[in-house]
Amino acid sequence: MEKKIITISREFGSGGRTIGRLVAEKLGIPFYDKELVKQISIESGFAPNFVEENGEHAPGRSFFAYAFAPQGVPGIMNGLSTNDFLWNIQCSVILQIADEGPCVIVGRNADYILKDREDVLHVFIHADDEFRKDRIVKLYGQSEKSPSARVAEKDKRRRVNYQHYTGRNWGDAQNFDLCLDSSKLGVEACADIIVDIVKRYQK
């Protein structure tokens, strides 16, 4: 069956976002990453930075999060925690985007949210630790924390969020149609492999 939509889940520093952008460019279809954050921000009333930080991260910090809630939101939220409220908005935005036509969606548990659609190719990008540590320093620069600590912290937060909202284990091959190691295969090559597979099902 034709795969019109591609979801890309990725380990921090694996190059998954770049791969998603390349795939969208090569296929000439929209790419949702920052654009998705913007839409969730508009729908939820939360600031884009807050959506970006919390949309894929560990739930349960609702007391802190409430302090950043937009005016009037506690009323709309109907007793939901901030993260659960954000999750609901995220689901509805992603389902709506998928209905609008072919696209590439990076992150935000889109693999789970779109699991019942047959026209979606679910991809997971991972890489070895050395590759990821090098890449985050090159892309985002040095910080007070060591690259190892940054990778470990982000992994943990994504894993906890994913498990909480999907009931699945982060990184299980069984959740995806295709998993690629970008440190072994190369970032550009991963994009080409995905495009080849999508084109195979267009035939």
Add this chain to the structure above:
Amino acid sequence: MEKKIITISREFGSGGRTIGRLVAEKLGIPFYDKELVKQISIESGFAPNFVEENGEHAPGRSFFAYAFAPQGVPGIMNGLSTNDFLWNIQCSVILQIADEGPCVIVGRNADYILKDREDVLHVFIHADDEFRKDRIVKLYGQSEKSPSARVAEKDKRRRVNYQHYTGRNWGDAQNFDLCLDSSKLGVEACADIIVDIVKRYQK
């Protein structure tokens, strides 16, 4: 880097063995599955059936296994359990086969045994439960146990064996360069995707 050797780890009933055979045929290189069992059998002195049953299955049944040990083997085994003895032979046979040149190796934890070679493409084939149950009944016929029970039992035995000998979790995407869902992508297509990737690195 060129990928001369392809290891295929697979869920029971996913079509991984067929995919491995197709890849070997398309690339014109040797295919090790039954042939591997035969070589391990010759090296270990155990009957092929015993090797096949125990080479990928849960360890710790050594009392039972000793009853099937070939004459003289308890002496050679140097106090190792039957499964540990078999594991050692399996490692040395797989390392030797890899040294002999390009090939496809199915199962027997070859992904772990060859993890330090850079010229290997490590592939994991998985499929959804319905696909696997249908496939085992078509290939191996009905048995006293339900297809669900057969799939669950084999999964458990492979998982325990893999974890015991490799210290890794069975089915973690991070252990492989490439993971494919044969129920979503198709068995033939999975073989073509692997061949395309191998050829990409021959350029």
